[in-house]
Amino acid sequence: MRKILTCVITLLLVVLAVPRHASAQQVPREEYEKLKAQLDSLKAEMNEAFDEFDSTIAGIRDSIRFSQHGTTRLLFSGYGVTDFISTRDGESEFEAEVAPMMLWHLNDRIHFAAQTEIEAGEEDLTINLEYANIALHATDFLTFGAGKFITPFSVFLPRLHAAWINKLPSKPMAFTDDGIAPLSSLGAFVRGGFGGAATRMTYDVYVINAPELITTGDRVGQIKSVDGGDERAFGGRFAFVFLKPGIELGGSYQTSEVARLRALDFSFTHAIAPLGGNFDLRFEALRSEPDQNVFAGLVEGTTRSFVKNRYEGGYGQFAYRPTSSKALRNVEASVRYDWVNYPDWRDGPNGDDATRYTAGIAYVFTPSMQIKFGYESRDNKITEDTRSLVLRTAIGF
Amino acid sequence: MKRTCFFVMSAAVLSACAAQPANLRSTSTQPVPNARHAAGTSMGRAELWAATCSRCHNLRAATEFSPAQWAVILNHMRSNAGLSGQDYRMLLEYLAGRKAVETPTTTAQIGSGQK
Numbered sequence: 001m002r003k004i005l006t007c008v009i010t011l012l013l014v015v016l017a018v019p020r021h022a023s024a025q026q027v028p029r030e031e032y033e034k035l036k037a038q039l040d041s042l043k044a045e046m047n048e049a050f051d052e053f054d055s056t057i058a059g060i061r062d063s064i065r066f067s068q069h070g071t072t073r074l075l076f077s078g079y080g081v082t083d084f085i086s087t088r089d090g091e092s093e094f095e096a097e098v099a100p101m102m103l104w105h106l107n108d109r110i111h112f113a114a115q116t117e118i119e120a121g122e123e124d125l126t127i128n129l130e131y132a133n134i135a136l137h138a139t140d141f142l143t144f145g146a147g148k149f150i151t152p153f154s155v156f157l158p159r160l161h162a163a164w165i166n167k168l169p170s171k172p173m174a175f176t177d178d179g180i181a182p183l184s185s186l187g188a189f190v191r192g193g194f195g196g197a198a199t200r201m202t203y204d205v206y207v208i209n210a211p212e213l214i215t216t217g218d219r220v221g222q223i224k225s226v227d228g229g230d231e232r233a234f235g236g237r238f239a240f241v242f243l244k245p246g247i248e249l250g251g252s253y254q255t256s257e258v259a260r261l262r263a264l265d266f267s268f269t270h271a272i273a274p275l276g277g278n279f280d281l282r283f284e285a286l287r288s289e290p291d292q293n294v295f296a297g298l299v300e301g302t303t304r305s306f307v308k309n310r311y312e313g314g315y316g317q318f319a320y321r322p323t324s325s326k327a328l329r330n331v332e333a334s335v336r337y338d339w340v341n342y343p344d345w346r347d348g349p350n351g352d353d354a355t356r357y358t359a360g361i362a363y364v365f366t367p368s369m370q371i372k373f374g375y376e377s378r379d380n381k382i383t384e385d386t387r388s389l390v391l392r393t394a395i396g397f
Numbered sequence: 398m399k400r401t402c403f404f405v406m407s408a409a410v411l412s413a414c415a416a417q418p419a420n421l422r423s424t425s426t427q428p429v430p431n432a433r434h435a436a437g438t439s440m441g442r443a444e445l446w447a448a449t450c451s452r453c454h455n456l457r458a459a460t461e462f463s464p465a466q467w468a469v470i471l472n473h474m475r476s477n478a479g480l481s482g483q484d485y486r487m488l489l490e491y492l493a494g495r496k497a498v499e500t501p502t503t504t505a506q507i508g509s510g511q512k
Contacts, residue, residue, distance in 0.1 A: 075469040105469035113473055137475065140482025159477065165454045193479035198448075202479030239479070243448035269451050278451075367455035396454075397470075 075103040077397030078115065079368075081163035088387040095121040097163070099130065101397065111135045131184050139192075146188040152204035152237050153181045153252045154263040154284050156315075164396025167280065167319045168360040169374040172338040174313030180286045180340075181254070181261060182211060182224060187232075198243040202250075205236040210256040213290055222311060223259050223288060231257050239265075246270040259290045276324035280334075285314035290343065311351075313340035321364070332362045332370075353381040369395040442491035445484060453478065464493035 027035075078101035086092035097119040104112035114132035118125065133147030150158040156175045160166055161183070174180050187208030193200050210231035211223040235254030242248070245268075252263040263286040271278045288311040315338035322328045336358045342351020360374035372392040379385045450456050462470060468489060475485045 073465075073469065075466055103469045103473050105472050108468070108472065111469075111472045111476060113476070135476045137472075137482065137485075143476055145476065159453045191476065191479055193481045193484070195481070200479070200481070200484075204479070241452070243445070246448060246452065248452060267452065364455065367457050367461075 073105045075105070077101050077103070079162050079164050079394065079396035081392060081394045083169065084391040086389045093121065095119070099162070109137050111137070141192045141194045143191050144188070145191070148184055148186050149189060149206075151182060151185045151208070151235075151254075152189065152191065152206060153235055153254055153261065154237070154286060155248075155250065155265045155267065155282075156284060157181060157183055160282075162396055163392065163394035164368050164370065166394075167317065167332065167334040167362065167372075168336055168358050169372040169390040169392035170358065170376065172284075172313070172315035172317075172336065173340040173354060173356060174284075174286050174315065174338065180222070180288045180311055180313055181263070185209065185211075185233075193241075195241070200241040200243065202239045202241060203236065204238075206234070208233050208235070211258065213258040223256075223261075223290070235261070237263075257291065259288050261286065261288045263287070271323065273324075277320055277322040280319040280321075281317070283314070283316045285312070287312040308344040310341065311343050314338065330364045332364060334358075334360045334362070336360075351381070352383055355379050368397065442487045445487055446491055449478065449480065449484065449488070450474075459492045462492075467493035 078099045080098045081096070083095040083097075084092070085095065097117065099115055099117045101113070101115040106112070112132075112134045115130040117128045117130045119127075129148060131147070131149050133145050133149040135143050135145035137143045150161075152158050154175075156172065161171060161175065171179075177183075185206070185208035187206055189204060189206040191202070191204040193202040195201050209229050210233040212229075214222045214224055233254055233256030235252065237250055237252040239248055239250030248265070248267045250265045252261070252265070254261040263284060265284040266282070268279065268281040290309050290311065315336055317334060317336040319332055319334040321332040337355070338358070339353075339355045341353045344351055356376055356378040358374055358376045360372055362370045362372040364370050370393075372390075372394065374390045374392070376386075376388045376390065378387070447456060459467070471480075471485055471489050471492065474480060474488075475482075480488070
């Protein structure tokens with residue numbers, strides 16, 4: 001007890017003996033505020049310097065990325081395809097096609113794209129310039145472009161015709177080289193998209209060299225694109241896109257002196273968990289109406305006239321890929337029904353209308369490389385029906 | 398007409414089945430949203446990537462192309478698929494990890510690609 005008392009008294013004496021220097025050396029409030037302000041200012045300057053440094057580093061990093069060989073503003077890519085086609089009557093053939101593509105990215109606003117199509121088959125080697133156009137993204141919702149471009153009429157031609165994208169090893173009859181709408185055209189376009197969180201509206205409006213009406217041969221009444229001429233055709237496509245659950249509904253229209261074209265398209269692409277896979281359902285219908293009077297004027301001295309001047313076609317296609325199955329997740333099965341009806345003439349000939357069923361299966365090695373096998377059953381109104389097997393290997397960019 | 402009715406009915410049935418969000422499954426050839434961007438606000442970009450690209454073709458993983466290649470490809474797709482500028486920038490950030498330049502205000506800026 002005495003020890004504790006001694007300690008407490010000693011402590012009190014020490015405390016009283018210590019001079020009160022602390023209060024004498026305390027920084028005045030004013031000076032404190034000044035120092036604090038200086039510190040804050042230094043902090044801000046430092047943060048700014050760090051931001052600038054980060055930005056400079058990011059710029060240097062981008063410059064390095066963009067100066068790498070082969071990955072700069074020019075990108076060479078494309079797609080290649082080989083086909084083996086065997087028909088029921090015993091004929092068979094190999095075909096090959098390569099479509100080199102060049103994309104030139106001047107900056108995030110200006111873009112040049114070109115693609116050629118080189119095809120070897122039964123006939124001689126054919127080389128076509130599929131497209132070569134320059135596009136300027138003027139605003140977030142508006143892109144101007146000019147040159148030769150895939151006609152933004154319907155969906156299959158501008159977006160699905162590439163061999164590595166097309167689910168089946170053949171195109172619907174309405175979209176083949178002899179189809180209703182020409183694949184590409186020369187002219188200018190305005191396009192873009194806008195919308196909310198999960199809904200979009202896309203538009204394409206274009207003016208192109210007016211197509212010509214074919215007046216002789218098997219394709220009489222069809223239109224074909226031309227590289228020149230005084231006349232112009234106008235057209236466009238508008239579509240509503242619902243990103244959830246993946247529905248797109250669009251309509252296309254094109255008018256010119258020789259023919260009026262219309263198309264409707266619908267697609268549904270979605271992964272449905274309870275059904276264990278990815279579904280892809282598509283439907284497109286097209287119609288071309290060649291002008292009766294223009295046609296009569298084009299063929300001198302003829303009294304030939306349409307009984308039915310509609311040239312129409314389309315397809316419905318369904319594809320399923322069981323992505324939840326370990327064994328089958330790289331396999332995609334597809335079925336398609338497509339049809340084409342040609343114009344009929346007074347006193348003949350009538351068009352060789354056709355319907356076709358196609359079933360196919362594809363093995364997806366990588367997202368851009370597949371082997372596809374298809375069986376086609378085509379019924380023609382006039383000529384002999386055909387049955388054929390197609391084996392296709394396709395690789396794309 | 399029968400054909401049209403058949404397709405419309407099929408579409409309606411499948412749309413009804415698809416009420417739940419898209420399920421992106423991991424397979425050897427079906428890329429999933431990039432892991433380095435899979436958290437937080439980037440999920441919006443991943444969903445946009447999945448919903449936009451699969452409208453036409455199989456999904457391509459971010460690792461398939463370099464950031465510079467993605468910039469070129471997405472600019473091409475912006476024109477082909479009717480993407481808005483905002484969609485383009487979100488996809489570019491998601492796939493290439495890079496921010497696009499802002500909208501230029503003069504012709505000279507358009508030419509130089511600078512803001």
